[in-house]
Amino acid sequence: MSKVELQRGDLVNQAGWREALAEFAPHDDIYFSPDYLAAYEARADGKVQCVIVRDGDSVMLLPYLVYPIPEHPGLFDIQGAYGYGGPLLKNPHPEFLSAAWNLIRDCWREQSVVAAFIRSHPMLGNEVFFDSSWDVVFDRPTMSVDLSGGLEAAFAGAHQRNHRRDAAQARRSGLVTALLPCTPDLLDQFARMYWDTMTRLEAGSDYFFSRIYFKTLAERFAYDISIAEVRDTNVGETLSAALIFWGPRWAHYHLAARSVTEGNRNTSHLLLHSVAEEAARRGLVALHLGGGRTPAPDDSLFAFKKRIGNLEQRFHTARLVVDPAQYDTLVSEWCTQHPDSKPVWFLSYRQSS
Structure with missing residues (x-):
């Protein structure tokens, strides 16, 4: 296996993102485009990011938003935009998938990401490309x-x-x-x-x-x-x-x-x-x-x-705890602040009650 490389794109510099997305045609659906993610970024305080992982002719593209965690400066979580998304894969194989997710997790740890919640694309069935570190959950038909x-x-x-x-x-x-x-x-x-x-x-x-x-x-x-x-x-x-x-x-x-x-x-x-x-x-x-x-x-x-x-x-969602210790702390704090409620969401520290 040759050297696996990860690129990070955002809405400021979209050229690499658009170029990579075109490689997946005709599966380069609108939900993966920087234009759709830009609209979703505009409605909240998240910042759009897209990671592209390459190894030879194997490519993964994953767009998402990075959100600051309220009342916890310096901590963030990853969320997919409303609708459908998840990873796009070209010429995937187990060794590439494992290396790609390892790189992405390392990238997120460097960004102080606590957890990630990603929506899949039911027309693609791309939930199968999450590795064993993710908890993939059937949400609804x-x-x-x-x-x-x-x-x-x-x-x-x-x-x-x-x-x-x-x-x-x-x-x-x-x-x-x-x-x-x-x-x-x-x-x-x-x-x-x-x-x-x-x-x-x-x-x-x-x-x-x-x-x-x-x-x-x-x-x-x-x-x-x-x-x-x-x-x-x-x-x-x-x-x-x-x-x-x-x-x-x-x-x-x-x-x-x-x-x-x-x-x-x-x-x-x-x-x-x-x-x-x-x-x-x-x-x-x-x-x-x-x-x-x-x-x-x-x-x-x-x-x-x-x-x-x-x-x-x-339709599935995929959940990943990137920093288990910090995640447990945030959930424990929420439970203390809401003694009469139970955490239901995966990102339960964001749950209103």
């Missing part, structure tokens, strides 16, 4: 519309009968769909509708993406994001909308919003059917719908997606 056999085959399943009926009824009622560019004004309109939706659903704070998050998406992505809308032209109102990410291989249903007057008009079925049509037109192999709001087997959002999709994947 996700659904996609597999378009590899064509659009008609993608929606031919018996379990999709109600979806086909509802999408057709919505069209017959006069509702129309549109795929709009990700301009600042249109994205600002979507953001307001999205925040209203999250407020009505009493969603957790993590789902309230900031204005700067949407602003950064509009600045960074000219062609890789669309705003899908379902409109009632009779009253000139947008009833539902979604942010759609267009990758080189998959489309992603990223964030969704519904008008307070949408009612039970099957707009989400029509919207996603229209997005699948566009994904098929672009030659993509799948529209990834994502998972539920929770891992619960009766999660209503996942049940909705399961009525539309025809392929189920598995």
